[in-house]
Amino acid sequence: MSRKRISDKEIKLLCLQSGRVCAFPNCGKSLVQEGTALDDPVVTGEIAHIVAYEPGGPRGDPNFPEDERNKHTNLILLCGDHHKLIDSQLNTYSIPVLREMKKAHETRSSELNQSKSPETTASFIQDSLHSSLxxxxxxxxxxxxxxxxxxxxxxxxxxxxxxxxxxxxxxxxxxxxxxxxxxxxxxxxxxxxxxxxxxxxxxxxxxxxxxxxxxxxxxxxxxxxxxxxxxxxxxxxxxxxxxxxxxxxxxxxxxxxxxxxxxxxxxxxxxxxxxxxxxxxxxxxxxxxxxxxxxxxxxxxxxxxxxxxxxxxxxxxxxxxxxxxxxxxxxxxxxxxxxxxxxxxxxxxxxxxxxxxxxxxxxxxxxxxxxxxxxxxxxxxxxxxxxxxxxxxxxxxxxxxxxxxxxxxxxxxxxxxxxxxxxxxxxxxxxxxxxxxx
Ligand SMILES: [Zn+2]
Structure with missing residues (x-):
């Protein structure tokens, strides 16, 4: 069974909602690397399925409707490391955890977009502040x-x-x-x-x-x-x-x-x-x-x-x-x-x-x-x-x-x-x- 391609429309929707950083909490890694004098910019982000496309894939669920699996609502944009992490630790990064992660990330992204002009948006990063506590x-x-x-x-x-x-x-x-x-x-x-x-x-x-x-x-x-x-x-x-x-x-x-x-x-x-x-x-x-x-x-x-x-x-x-x-x-x-x-x-x-x-x-x-x-x-x-x-x-x-x-x-x-x-x-x-x- 060949895996169906995710449509360009869904990818665009996902990217617009995710901003340009990894959705994993505190990662903050930019998913677009600027071009150089010799090369074009490169997209380093990876699209991960929350419920796998294949029922036997990570977090696969045969009861989840097939036509929903490649929708942006079931996709999360991550850096390579975090994509690998969520697909390796399936008990920790379960479907509800990833849905919550996606929701929190997209809310943060949209809040930033609404309250800041486009120039300042790009300079906001998410970070984890380690306290002295x-x-x-x-x-x-x-x-x-x-x-x-x-x-x-x-x-x-x-x-x-x-x-x-x-x-x-x-x-x-x-x-x-x-x-x-x-x-x-x-x-x-x-x-x-x-x-x-x-x-x-x-x-x-x-x-x-x-x-x-x-x-x-x-x-x-x-x-x-x-x-x-x-x-x-x-x-x-x-x-x-x-x-x-x-x-x-x-x-x-x-x-x-x-x-x-x-x-x-x-x-x-x-x-x-x-x-x-x-x-x-x-x-x-x-x-x-x-x-x-x-x-x-x-x-x-x-x-x-x-x-x-x-x-x-x-x-x-x-x-x-x-x-x-x-x-x-x-x-x-x-x-x-x-x-x-x-x-x-x-x-x-x-x-x-x-x-x-x-x-x-x-x-x-x-x-x-x-x-x-x-x-x-x-x-x-x-x-x-x-x-x-x-x-x-x-x-x-x-x-x-x-x-x-x-x-x-x-x-x-x-x-x-x-x-x-x-x-x-x-x-x-x-x-x-x-x-x-x-
Ligand atoms: Zn990441």
């Missing part, structure tokens, strides 16, 4: 609180009384408010880190979701998370500068230049200089201050019940490898590097932070004994955008996916195991809620 995939389900004799301002006295867990990676963040101590640790357990400073008379167990219903509750939860991060980074020999709300790498031992190991994009482990004395390039003379890799690390609630960790690369300056320079001396040395750094370099540095903080694993695990917070560092969150730009100028940033090895997966499962009991409580509540709505 990683998703928090798991959070402690409850916060414990118990009465304490210490006032809100006596945190340092409390710290001296903490019985630190044997595992150095088990973190014990806490918060003092109105005569009570708040923590992720189970205060009912006899040997909990705070048993010397809390009373077991009135231990409360507050469900996270209940806490999040109030702005103050949310703030307390966020404080506990940020304090956990502070303790976690200290174990990686990263220090916090409270004046600038950022973390930085202090100098190495004996005030030596410091380098750390990490895994750069698409490469094996590599070394990166993270703290060094500034030098005059021509003379080699030191300039009297140090430059440090730094990052503003902060938890944010980006949508109801959805939290992210932001990793915003910065620079930190000190006089001697550890003492922050007074603001006046920093002067015009911008500490925010985003403004003067190319996108791919910036993302390279975001990647450095996510890799260093997770120590090459696909997650950062904040361990609170029976509970934990897990930050999924396997990918940076990305957003789809359209912006004016030159199509050929896009430098692809490969959002490298870190995968679990047996050890990190075991760690992940173990972290969740201890929390079953809290989740049972939570599940009961959720069930009740759903019933109410029905």
């Amino acid at each position: 990683v998703a928090v995939s798991h959070l402690p389900a409850v916060v414990f609180s118990a009465p304490t004799d210490y006032s809100d301002r006596q945190e340092n006295q409390v710290k001296e009384q903490i019985c630190y867990p044997a595992d150095p990676w088990e973190l014990a963040p806490f918060l003092l408010k109105e005569g009570r101590l708040y923590t992720f640790h189970d205060l009912r357990e006899a040997g909990n880190p705070f048993h010397l400073v809390t009373s077991n008379r009135d231990i409360q167990q507050i469900q996270t979701q209940t806490l999040w219903n109030s702005a103050e509750g949310k703030r307390r939860y966020q404080t506990l998370l940020n304090r956990a991060l502070y303790k976690f980074t200290a174990r990686l020999e990263i220090r916090y500068d409270p004046n600038h709300h950022r973390y930085f790498f202090p100098a190495g031992k004996e005030k030596k230049e410091r380098s750390v190991l990490y895994r750069p994009l698409n490469q094996k482990q590599s070394k990166r200089k993270v703290a060094w004395p500034a030098k005059n390039k021509a003379t080699g003379e030191t300039k009297g201050f140090w430059i440090h890799f730094a990052s503003a690390l902060k938890f944010y609630e980006v949508a109801p019940l959805q939290w992210c960790l932001s990793l915003r690369p910065e620079r930190h300056f000190t006089s001697d490898g550890s003492t922050p320079l007074p603001p006046k001396q920093i002067g015009r040395r911008a500490t925010s590097i985003k403004a003067r750094m190319y996108n791919d370099l910036y993302l390279g540095e975001v990647h450095f932070w996510r890799d260093y903080l997770s120590q090459g694993k696909p997650q950062i695990l904040l361990n609170f004994g029976n509970q934990s917070a897990i930050i999924d560092t396997s990918q940076l969150l990305s957003f789809n955008i359209e912006w004016p730009g030159v199509i050929e100028d896009t430098k692809p940033f490969k959002n490298q996916v870190a995968t679990h090895d047996l050890f990190s997966y075991g760690e992940y499962l173990q972290a969740l195991e201890g929390e079953d009991s809290y989740y049972k409580d939570l599940d009961d509540e959720e069930d009740g809620h759903i019933n109410d709505e029905e």
